[in-house]
Amino acid sequence: MPFSIAEIADALGIRAEGNVALTISAVAEPAHAGPDDLALAMKPEFAAQLTQGQARAAMLWDGADWRAFGLDAALMAPRPRFAMSGLSAMLDTGSGYETGIHPSAIIHPDAVLGADVSIGALTVIEAGARIGSGSVIGPSCYVGKDVTLGADARLNSGVRLMHGVSIGDRFIAHPGAVVGADGFSFVTPEASGAENVRETLGDAGNAMAQSYARIHSLGSVTIGDDVELGANACIDRGTVRDTQIGNGCKFDNLAQVGHNVVIGNDCLICAQVGIAGSSRIGNNVVLGGQSGVSDNIFIGDNVITGGATKVLSNVPAGRVMLGYPAMKMDTQLDLYKQLRRLPRLIADVAALKKTVSKTEPSD
Incomplete structure (x- = not known):
């Protein structure tokens, strides 16, 4: 820590563009990213929040127009969430347990x-x-x-x-x-x-x-x-x-x-x-x-x-x-849709019964 954009790209096997010598020390959501953070903007809806933060670099999806977001550098991942696995491992400082054997053990x-x-x-x-x-x-x-x-x-x-x-x-x-x-x-x-x-x-x-x-x-x-x-x-x-x-x-x-x-x-x-x-x-x-x-x-x-x-x-x-009991998901969802229609169906049947009873000839 910190890592350059080039070092991260090499470790994760993904492409880097722009100022790859730029270093980052942490990751952050786009709207809250500072100048030393790597913004995680892995979908277009997340990237739209980049203007709310101060990130100079971001992890984006493959083919994203990173320059349009005002960035200095970008990591381009074909599968950004999978790249997050390796990135998080690089940045994880661990639980802080001391090395060696504690005397109270x-x-x-x-x-x-x-x-x-x-x-x-x-x-x-x-x-x-x-x-x-x-x-x-x-x-x-x-x-x-x-x-x-x-x-x-x-x-x-x-x-x-x-x-x-x-x-x-x-x-x-x-x-x-x-x-x-x-x-x-x-x-x-x-x-x-x-x-x-x-x-x-x-x-x-x-x-x-x-x-x-x-x-x-x-x-x-x-x-x-x-x-x-x-x-x-x-x-x-x-x-x-x-x-x-x-x-x-x-x-x-x-x-x-x-x-x-x-x-x-x-x-x-x-x-x-x-x-x-x-x-x-x-x-x-x-x-x-x-x-x-x-x-x-x-x-x-x-x-x-x-x-x-x-x-x-x-x-x-x-x-x-x-569902409960479990059944194929598409079948369960179809049953749920039918269940939601029941109140309307019951009301329709009640209205039909009323109409039929009014039209029946009286003795």
Whole structure:
């Protein structure tokens, strides 16, 4: 920091025009950009705000007339939002955790730390834990017995990795995330009302009041490389086999993954999504915010669910789903349009009935 326009273009593999020696030290929205900021004007509607700020350089879409906006230089990106990924990595100064091992950290003698590992204040590392080289463990974290954490991981403050969890390289977990808590598994001595409802789809039967017995979680959690967990996201351990998360999956805040779930590679799990136990999710699946997935079902590759969708049955690969219960998005939207027409239709029918009743001959 700062970076020249030429340095940024070279790092991102995009084109730069104008005074490429110009340096910037931060990014800003066009209307609030100062002379040392790079304005992010990646769409024409954003670029229209450039005159409200003082930016001398901006990131624009490929083919934009940057001179018309009074700029001295521009970065031209075929896919500006993707270029933002690399740009944000260049400008991210990090969380500010200190390097080395804080004297208040408690590290078991049998734990194995790779080269250049940093451990924050009040963090606990249990026996048999193995931390990969270059990893940063923030303050007040917990790494349980026999946990394996790959290289270049970053655990932000308050992350909990419970015993036996195995995680690949470049793992990122935001504050409060928990991996490997016990699954939500309870059973009653006799069939419960909830079991009867599941079987009959509506009839609770005459089930007696019973206490719940706990089924212990004997499995663990296995997570691949390049996975990121949002704040307070939770992945439960399996009952017998491991809960499994593939490579490249990204979880937003407050996502919940139940016991025995298997998720493929490169899935995007948005905020407040809940995935019930023993469900299987394919590759490249996107679950929109507040989507819910029932237990013991399968969702195929490349499925996308809109926000608040509730998936109660298997979904074939490639489907786009919406609603409760989930159905194909175009079908759901058509039903919604029909629903909006109902008041007018009811009024029309009432008017027709009135007209017919007036024209009927009297006795």
